[in-house]
Amino acid sequence: MQELLQVADTVAREKGIDREVVIVAMEEAIQKAGRSKYGYDHDIRAKIDRKSGNIELFRYREVVEAFVPEMNEEGEEVIVDEAKKILLKDAKKIEKEIKIGEFIIDKLPPLDFGRIAAQTAKQVIFQKVRDAERERMYEEYKDRAGEIVSGVVKRVEYGNVTIDLGRGEGYMRRQDALPREHFKTGDRVRAYIAEVRREQRGPQIFLSRAHPDFLAKLFKQEVPEIYDGVIEIRAVARDPGSRAKIAVISHDSGIDPVGACVGMRGSRVQAVVGELQGEKIDIIPWTGDIASFVVNALAPAEVTKVVLDEDSNRLDVVVPEEQLSLAIGRRGQNVRLATQISGWNIDIMTEAEESERRQNEFKTRSALFMEALDVDEVIAHLLVVEGFTSIEDIVETPDDEIASIEGFDADVTEELKARARSFIEERDAKFATACKELGLTDELIATEGLTQDMLMALGQNSVKTVDDLGDLAGDELREIVGEDKLTEMQANNIIMAARAGWFPEEEDNGETEDAAANG
Numbered sequence: 061m062q063e064l065l066q067v068a069d070t071v072a073r074e075k076g077i078d079r080e081v082v083i084v085a086m087e088e089a090i091q092k093a094g095r096s097k098y099g100y101d102h103d104i105r106a107k108i109d110r111k112s113g114n115i116e117l118f119r120y121r122e123v124v125e126a127f128v129p130e131m132n133e134e135g136e137e138v139i140v141d142e143a144k145k146i147l148l149k150d151a152k153k154i155e156k157e158i159k160i161g162e163f164i165i166d167k168l169p170p171l172d173f174g175r176i177a178a179q180t181a182k183q184v185i186f187q188k189v190r191d192a193e194r195e196r197m198y199e200e201y202k203d204r205a206g207e208i209v210s211g212v213v214k215r216v217e218y219g220n221v222t223i224d225l226g227r228g229e230g231y232m233r234r235q236d237a238l239p240r241e242h243f244k245t246g247d248r249v250r251a252y253i254a255e256v257r258r259e260q261r262g263p264q265i266f267l268s269r270a271h272p273d274f275l276a277k278l279f280k281q282e283v284p285e286i287y288d289g290v291i292e293i294r295a296v297a298r299d300p301g302s303r304a305k306i307a308v309i310s311h312d313s314g315i316d317p318v319g320a321c322v323g324m325r326g327s328r329v330q331a332v333v334g335e336l337q338g339e340k341i342d343i344i345p346w347t348g349d350i351a352s353f354v355v356n357a358l359a360p361a362e363v364t365k366v367v368l369d370e371d372s373n374r375l376d377v378v379v380p381e382e383q384l385s386l387a388i389g390r391r392g393q394n395v396r397l398a399t400q401i402s403g404w405n406i407d408i409m410t411e412a413e414e415s416e417r418r419q420n421e422f423k424t425r426s427a428l429f430m431e432a433l434d435v436d437e438v439i440a441h442l443l444v445v446e447g448f449t450s451i452e453d454i455v456e457t458p459d460d461e462i463a464s465i466e467g468f469d470a471d472v473t474e475e476l477k478a479r480a481r482s483f484i485e486e487r488d489a490k491f492a493t494a495c496k497e498l499g500l501t502d503e504l505i506a507t508e509g510l511t512q513d514m515l516m517a518l519g520q521n522s523v524k525t526v527d528d529l530g531d532l533a534g535d536e537l538r539e540i541v542g543e544d545k546l547t548e549m550q551a552n553n554i555i556m557a558a559r560a561g562w563f564p565e566e567e568d569n570g571e572t573e574d575a576a577a578n579g
Contacts, residue, residue: 065113076227077192077201083108087190090115094168097268101143104168117168121146123160184391190262197228198263201256209275214275215246223249223496228265230259238337239299250335252277269336270300278335279306282328283321291317297400301339303389305397307359309346325510342397350404351375357398358491362412374405378414405547425449433476442467454480468501487512509554514541530558 068086072079090106094117098104103120124145151158158164166507186272204281211223211230219234221243232251243249251267252274255286258264268274276293285291298304310317322329329341344356347397354375365378380388387397387408392536399406409417422444429440432451454462454476462473491512495505496517503526507516521540523529529537546554 065110065227071189075145075189075191075193075196077196080307081192082185082189083193085185089116090183090186091184099170101141103144110223115170115172115564119165119168120144121150123148123162123164123165125160129538161444194350198256198258201253201263201265205256206273206277207253207390208274208281209249209253210248210250213245213249214244215245216243221249223251223267225265228263230267232267232269236266236270238269238339238498240301241337252347272296272298272304275304275306275332275336275341279321279328283323285310285317286319290315291320292346295401295403295452297397298339299393299397301337302552303324303342303397304336304341305342305344305391305401307344307346307353307357307401318345322524331520348403354398354402354404355404357401358387358394358406358408361394362561363387365414372405373403373549374407374547375402376407376409376414378409378411381410384408384410394543405549433479435476435479438467439472439476451480451483455484482564489514499524504529507554507558508552509546509557510541511545514545516540526558526561530562541557 065083068082070077072082075082086105087108090108091104094104094106095102098119103122105118105120107116107118108114109116120169121143122145123147124407127142127147129286129572132251146164147468148158148160151164154164155335157466169438173329209225209230211225214222214224214229221232221237221239223230223232230251230253237243249269251269252271253265254268254271256263256265257266273296276296279288279293283291286293286308291308291310293306293308295307296304297306306321308317308321310320315432318330323331327341333339333341342357344353347353347356351368354366355363356392358377361379361383363379363457365379365384367378377387386394389397395406397407422441425444425448426437426440428451429435429443430437430450431452433440442465443454448457457475459470459473462468462476463470498516500515501524504510504518504524507529509528510518517540518524518529520573523532531539532555534555536550537551537555538546538548
C-alpha cells in the first residue's frame with residue numbers, strides 16, 4: 061500500500077499542506093466508506109500505517125453500566141447510539157479487566173471499496189484537502205495585510221479580477237482597480253493587500269491598486285531612504301489613476317525629502333508613476349505649521365493669505381483672482397486632495413471675495429452689538445475691531461482689558477458688561493421656554509457642539525431627543541441647522557456622540573463578566 065503514501069506525498073507537495081493532514085483526510089474518507097458498509101450508527105475508525113501504508117479498520121464500542129433511554133420527537137423512549145455502546149457485563153466476557161468509559165475495539169476485515177464508497181471517499185479527501193489548503197492560505201496571509209504582492213490574472217468577471225498569487229488567490233474588486241485599467245487573463249499585476257478575511261467559502265484576500273497606502277508602499281520600494289526610515293511618509297491623498305499628493309519629512313537635515321523621492325532626473329517618481337498608469341504625483345514637504353503645509357499642498361497655485369479657525373477645523377485660503385481655478389483644480393481635485401492630506405476643511409476664495417466676507421462679518425457683528433447692548437455704531441465698531449465676536453466675549457473679558465480700548469473707561473466697561481449679562485439672561489430665559497414648548501430633552505440640550513439656534517432648528521424639525529439626533533445622517537443634520545453652521549466632520553462627530561449610548565461600553569462588559577466569574 062505504498063502507493064497510498066505516495067499519493068499523500070504528491071498531494072501535500074502540490075497543495076503546500078502537511079502530509080499528515082492528507083493522511084488524516086484519507087483515514088476519514090475510509091471511515092465514511094466503512095460506515096456506509098457496516099451502518100452509519102456504528103463508530104467505525106480507520107488507521108493508515110505511516111510507514112507501510114497498510115489500512116486497518118476498527119469498530120469502537122463504549123462500555124456503559126446500562127443503556128439510558130432518551131425521548132424522541134414523538135415523545136417515545138428510545139435507546140440512542142446503541143450500536144456504539146456495550147454493557148459492562150457483556151464487555152467483560154470479551155475483556156475481563158475492562159472498565160466503564162473504556163472501549164471494546166473490534167478489528168474489521170479489509171474494506172472492499174465499491175464504486176459508491178470509493179466516490180464518497182474521494183469527495184471526503186478533496187473536501188478535507190481543500191479545507192486544509194484554505195486554512196494554510198489564511199495562516200500565510202492573515203498577517204500580510206499592508207504588503208504589496210505580485211500575481212498573474214486568473215480571470216476577469218465584470219471588472220472584478222481574480223489574481224493567482226502562487227500559494228493563494230487574491231480578489232480585486234472593480235472599485236479597487238485604477239480607472240480605465242483593463243486586465244486580461246495572464247497579465248502580471250502588482251497590488252496592495254488591503255484586507256484578509258476568513259469567510260464561509262474560505263479566506264478572502266482583498267487586493268487594491270487604488271488604496272492610498274499602495275502609493276506609499278511603492279515609494280518605499282523605490283526610495284531607499286524611506287525603506288531605511290531616514291525619510292518618513294506622513295500622509296497620502298489619492299484620486300486613483302489621476303492625481304495624488306504625498307507628504308514627506310526627513311529625519312536627517314542633510315537630506316532633502318522631496319529630492320530623494322523624485323530621484324535623479326525624476327527616475328524614482330517616474331517608476332511609481334509608470335506603475336500607476338501615469339497618475340500625477342505631487343511630493344510635498346511636511347511641516348507642523350498647518351498654514352505652511354496647506355500652502356505647499358495647494359501648489360502650484362500661489363497663496364496670499366491663510367486664516368485658521370481651529371474650533372471648526374477650517375482654513376480660509378485667499379488666492380489672487382487669476383490663481384483661483386488653479387488652486388481649486390479640475391472638478392475641485394486640487395483642493396479636495398489638499399483637504400484629505402491635511403485633515404482640515406479648506407475654503408478657497410479670491411482676495412475680492414475675502415474682502416466682501418470680512419465686510420459682511422463686520423456688519424453682522426456690529427449689528428449684533430448695537431441691538432443686544434443698545435449702543436451706537438461707533439462703540440459697536442470699536443468692539444468688532446478689537447476682536448469681540450459674541451456677547452459672551454464681553455462678559456468673559458477682564459474689565460481692565462475692555463477699559464484699555466481707546467474711548468472706553470471703567471464706567472463704560474461696567475455698563476457694557478451689565479447690558480451684556482442682562483441680554484444673556486433674557487435670551488437664555490426665552491430659550492428655556494422655547495425648549496419646553498418644543499419638548500427638547502435636557503440631554504439633547506446638553507449635547508456638545510450644538511448652539512441655541514441649532515437646537516431650535518432641530519426641535520422645529522421633530523428632533524427632540526438624543527436618539528432622534530442619532531437617527532440622522534451627517535448631511536441631514538447640516539441641512540436642518542444650516543450647512544454654513546457645521547462642517548461635515550463636525551456634524552459626523554455630533555452624530556457619533558449621540559449614538560454612543562446605543563452600544564454598551566467595553567469596560568462595563570468587562571466588569572459584568574468579572575462579577576459573573578466571581579459569583
